[in-house]
Amino acid sequence: GAGPIRIGQGVEFDYSTVHAVQTIKKSGYEAIIINNNPETVSTDYTTSDKLYFEPLTAEDVMHIIELEKPEGVIASLGGQTAINLAEKLAARGVKIIGTDCEAIERAEDRDVFERLLADLGIPEPKGRAVTNVEDGVKAAAEIGYPVLVRPSFVLGGRAMRIVADEAGLRHYLQSAVEVDRDRPVLVDRYIVGKEVEVDAICDGRDVFVPGIMELVERTGIHSGDSISVYPPFSISDRVKGVILQYTKRLGLAIGIVGLFNIQFIVDRNDEVFIIEVNPRSSRTVPFLSKATGYSLADIATEVILGKSLKEQGIFDLYAPEKKRHYVKVPVFSFSKITGVDASLSPEMKSTGEAIGYDDKLNRALYKALQASGMKLHNYGTVFVTVCDRDKEEALPLVRRFYNLGFNIEATEGTARFLKENGIRTRILGKLGEGSHDIENALRQGHIAYVINTGDVASEEQNTDGHRIRQLATENTITMFTSLDTVRVLLDVLEETTLGVSTIDS
Template identity: 35%
Template sequence: MPITPQYVESIIEKERPDGIMLSYGGQTALNCGVKIDEAGILKKYGVSVLGTQVPGIMATEDRQRFKDSMVKCNVPVLKSKTVHTFDEAKKVAKDLGYPVIVRVAYTLGGKGGGVASNEIELHEIAGRGLAASLVGQILVEEYVGDWKQIEYEVMQDYSKNNVIVCNMENVLSMRVHTGDNIVVAPSQTIDNHEYHMLRSAALRATKHVGIVGECNIQFALDQASDTYAAIEINPRLSRSSALASKATGYPLAYMSAKIGLGYSLPELVNTITKKTTACFEPALDYIVCKHPRWDFTKFELANRSLGPTMKSVGEVMAIGRKFEEVLQKSIRMLDVGKDGLVLNRQNGESFNDEQIEEHLQTPDDNILYYVVAALHKGISIEKIYQLSAIDPWFLNKINNIVEVERRLKSSTLDHKLLSDAKKFGFSDNQIGRAVKKDGLEVRKIRKDLGITPVVKQIDTLAAEWPAQTNYLYLTYGGTENDIFITKKDSGIIVLGAGPYRIGSSVEFDWGTVNMVWGLQDGGEKNVVVVNCNPETVSTDYDICTRLYFEELTLERILDISEFEQPNGVVTSVGGQTANNLTPKLVDSGITLIGTSAENVDKAENRSKFSQVLDTLHIGQPSWQAFTNITDAKNFALEVGYPVLVRPSYVLSGAAMKVVWSQTELKKFVNEATIVSPDHPVVITKFMLDALEVDVDGVCDGENVAIGAIVEHIDSAGVHSGDAMMCIPPWRLSNKIIENITDSTTRIAKEFNIRGPFNLQFLVKNEQAYVIELNIRASRSMPFVSKFVKVNIISLAAQAILGKKISNIPQEMWANTGMHGIKVPQFSFMQLEGADIVLGVEMQSTGEAACFGNSFYDALSKGLTSVGYNLPKTGSALVTIGGVENREKLLHTSALLKSLGFKILATETTAEFFAEKLGDVTVVHKISEPDRKPNISDLLHEKKIDFIINIPSTSTLEKYVGMLYDEYQIRRKSLELGIPVLSTIELAESFVKTLEWLQKNETSKKPLESYKDII
């Protein structure tokens, strides 16, 4: 159910709990907790808050209360003032002097905030910030962009015993939000005096505010003047908490929950050492580096610059003995096609000094590569520091990497040079590129020279007490292994999914963890996990027999496999990252458990897969594989535009494009070739107005269990990860369902699948066409598993272990007596400039699933969960391009009017609807500010409740003939928190949901109360 006061109150009323914890569900849970307390709901039902109390939460989340609290406990803060209007903000900014930074109360990731250099910028930032705030409050603060950014993780119990669990330093200065920053632990460039000055301030602030459990406090530090200021306290588990927990091995969430229940720090035993108590502060004999992952390439109009609003979608954490080592490891972990900081396959554009200096002053996601470019050009470290505000210590370390690169290119590859390169974090591929050898050749050379990594353990104590742990990493900065593996210790290695990104989020980690548990339930004693994402459950050391917090690269998996000597490796639950390693691991002699590498390749290679479908006489859109543009153009002309360009071995539709003209074809074919260079590009006929269907299932080689046939609410053309999905299908005929079931069974058997799989279909004119097979866990499997109450991955684990799944019902999804809806969550607000129109390349960063007694019951809850406001009355702006689209939405618009909504429309749309519907209010475009009433004014005055904005083109491919006006409406609405419906199907479903809500109440009951199927 949605995390809103209405739904939470219904649960409290039914369950009558004694206590409630607010600190474990991020900003959403925190804000909801404050609201239900203010509404008197907790008092009404006698529910106690466990952990930090609501006044403590408000003292950190409300900007004015935070400032007052810090002053009272003698912790400095920056000059600032809280305001509730733009006019107030303007006055404060004038008093402080530009630039100023705007911070928004009760928000996450710097949402809605920004740095304003003048009044025009302040007007825009203040407007969106006030709209984003739970209480309509922003803080206008002096800007200290060049100061250092230091963080402390603090644990405190009810008796106000407190300890510092971890101290972290941001490599980039206060210019960049900590979520977008490269972070090291422990801090590297502050001295003992500075460390303890900030430590004391952190402990004072935590005591004064009344934190119970865990919190993160951020400081700005100016070393030149020995001045510091508290920036904010997060009174909850956060990204920084996850990082600190994984960096130290100290289980913050577990300890925090115990403290919330009333335990004191001295009472709690450290779960990793089992010898010391929780009040021992961790000691690190290694260095950790957190590196964010951005996915700007998915958003054509997005501004890539980094600032006070977080834009990254995931992060990785590398562990090692040198900063140079962990920095290069972390870059490889990002899985963005780079082997490290230097010596990459594509080293990017060439820049002149002026361009480099400009990029150093205004950082974006490539800031480190501009530092390297500056060093290559001989720009001094002092000048780079002046421009970038990156501490000279870090710049010198980056220069060390550049120096090793120079040595590799100019010297003979001997034992000393190879050993140095490995200690400085160079991969075999990087070294190979410098010496004109293949990465596997370099691997052989270094192994012959006896240069191999050692396995070290994390024990939280830097070996101060003897402790045997299963939390491991590999490094070249050691002389011996901390653990030893015997034959009885060998087991199965499960590869995780790496960083969260668009296309791979918590759904794949759910798959990894459930595969581990499924293998253990199946009798496998030793299950080893390899992953590098500090935000995941799979990187909790108590999930598996041994955890390697390591890169998911061929080189590192081979290193671990040689050390572990496993019985096999599972690559089918780590998303595309693990799946792409399948053929390379097999070629290197590693045993795979599950579907054979040959069959995985047959499914991933678009050309081979299409040939198999032809052999089986299973329908698919017209296709052809190409290696030259001339043949591609001829095919497109033959089948007719639009066509779909599809690379192989990609996730989330990377470089997949709908092409409408010959002019576009060459560009998009080239992009697809870059993303998938080793495989032919396949071009298929793009089918307009088709339905899209996903099938999730498991096969043991003989028996096929279909978890669910899942229908997309949006038509084909919206990526499956961005589409709303429903179970059971709501528009498919029995004939089509039988056809899909038959095709799925035949394909699964043909590919001899042993484990999980996902199959995608298009449906048009009562015909089903196969478009894609993924022989791995899919992002919809957690949703399907919860719907059918059968763990799909547990079944897959049985199949992988060679067991049969013949006793599983064939149509699990058909008999549950409920409806399930999965709705995507987008982060367009954080990505300045990004457009919300959806296409074949995925853009969502998360999802919510809700269940109900009917389709609209579930949908209303799903939409509420991801932030849609579902008004009972009000005004709707309708702006639709093309007569055909207007005709399609005529019935929906009429329904909207009958529900009592006032319809506003731009001139052409209004003219069309007035003729059919009667009274429609004409409003004028944003580009015509002198014409009133104007859309821009109405948006700012909050006189529009939601918008139906269907792009001018009759297709969903972005930016083809799209009017800039439409883009401005969508972007402005987004920044002001007004829902925008940009597909016909979403608009129809949304309006019918409003109709349903006028007559019905949503169901509020636990998932278990719905009908079980087995």
């Protein structure tokens, strides 16, 4: 099992565990679960033949293995917690079935993985693993800012940041993570592009990809916090072909047996780069299973138990895409968790998800957004405060709100820019200058949406942006920190709002 759930280690992993148990039972084996989380389906005593409610540490698991003497242990279906146990158990002579320790090492150890990519001729963003602060600064200078920094071997993008300059990088390396020999920190070039995700199954000979998902938010936001769409809506067939070829090559070269997940970046020139390969079931497995009709966890468990994809009747690399659109939208609980900054970042913050589907993409989006608890207003006021970098990109979006009949309010810099471009805007004084305009406006309840993007460079807690996000959360106002999400919302609003135009004679 996946152990105690924290944000980022969602209940989605439990889905794979439960399905695996059902398949193991059907195949005539006794199924035993070790998991110490009372809030899951896998720890319901009716799920498996035997349930051990024990901590997921090597020592505790070994006691159970010595007592039960199982034919094999599956570690690739319980998220990162289970994967991290595989090596310790194998060292003590336990038979790990499915993806083995060598394969996990090939996918998760940065140096081994980079050599593998070089051998296969698959591109990745330029990056390096560093073990001290000075090396980190040197690496970033060579790669070029902005860089994405993260510890290796983590789940849910914990302590992952986009850093814009040397001062920010030094601060991060000294305060956010302990850098040492055993725990290197990865410094990668940050590529702006579309993020695409694949869940696939490999049996050692063949690879099967039931579907490709495209994320609405661009790179730099954790995939668990992004709106995910199947089938993909804006990537070309050529790019899909490249993604499928890379997936097949990687699955076979790493030596995956069972499920794996790959995240790609597609940049503006339609070049495909690899972000990472996870040699385990991922949080998108339940969504993709429901959208494509292929139960991934069941197929993967059969593979682990020795039944190849062909024996299961699967002969294609890629399943035919569905005509319907399926959209997964994250659900956030910022109003319940005080003090969390609501801006989206590479660190995961969502606590759940909702699915919408329809023959039309915008309608599927509408259903999913509605189901996720977002308040969709088609009238009111939009409060905009965006950093200089995003002003050009935000302009057409604000104009679309204006054309739908929304009033626009903004802070001084943004307001001046909008007025120069012919959008009537009311100026609200800045919080940092002692004005209470913004606080009052957000409390009065006439603001429908807050659009607030921060600069990559300003990560501090005491900025105006941070305070605005806090106020919006406290007053339950729908808020966006990514312009990609705003674009999607506008597509939906334009379809659901009655437009008013003058009568032409």
